[in-house]
Amino acid sequence: MNRIQIRNIGQIGGLSEGEACTPGGNFFTHGGNQGSIWSSTEDAWLLVEGKHIIKWGPMSDEPSLPPHTEVWDANGAWVMPAFVDPHTHLVHSGTREQEWKARLQGASYQEIAAAGGGIMHSVRSLRKAEFSALLDESRIRLESIRSMGVGSLEIKSGYGLDFDSESKMLRTTRTLAHEYPDMNIHSTCLALHAIPPEYCEDANSYVRKVTQEWIPVWAEEGLIDFVDIFCERGYFGLEHLDALLECAHQLGLPVRAHVNQFSVMGAVKRAVEGGALSVDHLEELDDADLEALKNGETYPILLPGCSFFLGIPYASGRKLADAGLRVVVGSDYNPGSAPGFNPFLTLSLSCLKLGLMPEEALNAMTIHAAGSLQLSDRAGSIGRGKEASLLFISGLKDWSTLAYHFGHIPPLRVMLKGRFI
Ligand SMILES: [Zn+2]
Known part of the structure; x- marks a missing residue:
């Protein structure tokens, strides 16, 4: 099974509700059928195993790598769910x-x-x-x-x-x-x-x-x-x-x-x-x-x-x-x-x-x-056990940059279910 540790992520956005907040992060939840708030954390690592996200955390507290783990340096790119x-x-x-x-x-x-x-x-x-x-x-x-x-x-x-x-x-x-x-x-x-x-x-x-x-x-x-x-x-x-x-x-x-x-x-x-x-x-x-x-x-x-x-x-x-x-x-x-x-x-x-x-x-x-689409348990957010379908995006000042340059596709790397396409 492939295992990839992604290091030096500038910011992770779109965290699942219920995920713990880390220092520098910004997390809120709503109950019932209320809308979610886009939540994010800065300067992070994230571990992918097979098709799934296993865990993530701040670079200041990066754990040692499990054996046979590939490392990919995101070099400050930001990450969000596909x-x-x-x-x-x-x-x-x-x-x-x-x-x-x-x-x-x-x-x-x-x-x-x-x-x-x-x-x-x-x-x-x-x-x-x-x-x-x-x-x-x-x-x-x-x-x-x-x-x-x-x-x-x-x-x-x-x-x-x-x-x-x-x-x-x-x-x-x-x-x-x-x-x-x-x-x-x-x-x-x-x-x-x-x-x-x-x-x-x-x-x-x-x-x-x-x-x-x-x-x-x-x-x-x-x-x-x-x-x-x-x-x-x-x-x-x-x-x-x-x-x-x-x-x-x-x-x-x-x-x-x-x-x-x-x-x-x-x-x-x-x-x-x-x-x-x-x-x-x-x-x-x-x-x-x-x-x-x-x-x-x-x-x-x-x-x-x-x-x-x-x-x-x-x-x-x-x-x-x-x-x-x-x-x-x-x-x-x-x-x-x-x-x-x-x-x-x-x-x-x-x-x-x-x-x-x-x-x-x-x-x-x-x-x-x-x-x-009844996919909340798998897709649309970043959390433990969710599918590792992720976008790595460079050049963002904040998340609004993505919408500000209308029609523009930013420098993008796409991972779907644990593999870069
Ligand atoms: Zn239609």
Whole structure:
């Protein structure tokens, strides 16, 4: 088993709750579903064994090395947990530059969708794609995302909208997870992304098909970790969300839900009361929604890259954080509304546009994001027994430097599950 002692770490950030503070450190904890505070300690060493973090401490008190231990001098670099991206549509076929150019000339996202573009454009392309081609183009994206320091991510289906094509997407995600065991890659069924043309606007029949026939098969085959739905006018309504919650409950699958991107329709309250694990988007949010979130356990996931690219309002991260909620931020990486996944740009947008402070944004993309994927015991923070998925970053004045240079990827070395990539 490999054992690496990392010495001369300038600062360790993103320590797990419950870890003891060392001199010069700065550590606080919250109870319940309250947000965490980014915690750090200075001038430290850290021991990694196999895939895991064994212990860490101040350089002034560095223990002698266990036998057969490799030593790596971080030379003052700072360390934080690898990013966790809890909301992506990374598996898709092709891109949609033509639509983007139409939007630059004044067409809205909704107008493009009404003309047969948008999600349906990606559906036509996905249905035609061979499995191997879909896997190849998805792998290229995954290679890029991991090189930028994302160690765990969620990938949704939702561009197939028929049984075989959705299966092809889910198998692609599972194959990527198999090919990259040093990452945590979770698979979400989003067959309820849009109503396919075969159902001629008959959402009820399609939802019945998906919830009563398709999802049970995929669950049985072990292809899905979560289920999801796009609740929006023209897509799926509250009764469809109820049907999905019921199906998921019977199968023991956690629910994620796209809600409140363009309209408030009561979906947040319904999802929270139905025990959903996350509600994602929330660009539009009223007081009743906020109250529901405060009274529940559901994670709010915000997607500033989508607002940036579509030019729609941003979610109020500030309001949610002030309410004490565990705010999560993801990329929403997809070919239509957020064709980018640079976590450092997402971090900057979280500060500039969602109103989060840099340390809050870092928590939103690590420890809280891991919670929203049920990975808190392994990923998203630095602590004893956690996976050694770590970013070593040079040139930081303080943690805010990461968000201050927007879109810039700093000098970075990435370790995933105990090995440098
Ligand atoms: Zn999405």
